[in-house]
Amino acid sequence: MALLKIARMGHPVLGQIAETVDDPAHPEIRALVEDMIETMQDAQGTGLAAPQVHVAKRVVIFFVDPGRDAREGGRGEGVPLTVLINPEIEPLDDEKAPGWEGCLSIPGMMGEVERFTHIRYRAYDLNGERIEREAHGFHARVVQHECDHLDGILYPRRIVDMSRFGFTEELARALRA
Numbered sequence: 001m002a003l004l005k006i007a008r009m010g011h012p013v014l015g016q017i018a019e020t021v022d023d024p025a026h027p028e029i030r031a032l033v034e035d036m037i038e039t040m041q042d043a044q045g046t047g048l049a050a051p052q053v054h055v056a057k058r059v060v061i062f063f064v065d066p067g068r069d070a071r072e073g074g075r076g077e078g079v080p081l082t083v084l085i086n087p088e089i090e091p092l093d094d095e096k097a098p099g100w101e102g103c104l105s106i107p108g109m110m111g112e113v114e115r116f117t118h119i120r121y122r123a124y125d126l127n128g129e130r131i132e133r134e135a136h137g138f139h140a141r142v143v144q145h146e147c148d149h150l151d152g153i154l155y156p157r158r159i160v161d162m163s164r165f166g167f168t169e170e171l172a173r174a175l176r177a
Contacts, residue, residue, distance in 0.1 A: 049149030074137030
């Protein structure tokens with residue numbers, strides 16, 4: 001396993017539409033995922049998409065901490081480390097909610113983004129088995145954020161009020177005041 005370099009905002013790979021993975025069970029995909037997991041854990045992230053490590057493939061990894069899920073509109077169940085290959089998202093209603101997001105590709109910054117609160121997603125795992133889940137709250141937010149990377153979208157493009165975007169340290173100070 002290896003730590004991979006994380007692409008930062010401005011790198012062309014983050015603006016591309018990622019390629020579909022032909023064989024989710026291919027050993028190269030498994031090796032990529034192992035390196036992505038190590039990289040995400042080292043960076044203390046919640047999710048990571050392959051384009052963020054300079055690989056334009058439709059691969060996402062994430063987990064949801066139960067405590068954060070409960071605080072941010074979820075059911076508090078959390079989600080273990082999950083691999084999604086060629087994911088698709090379907091909003092299950094029109095309700096959206098604002099929430100603060102950060103990104104390993106935009107270090108030290110955060111912004112408030114509206115996301116669907118209830119989605120269904122489908123994908124394949126590393127064995128080529130189909131995954132289908134419903135997600136609420138923070139779980140839904142994480143999946144939408146990571147899947148945006150596969151379409152060349154970084155979260156600042158989804159911010160409606162740019163006064164709600166800035167350096168994490170400054171915004172945290174302002175929010176406490």
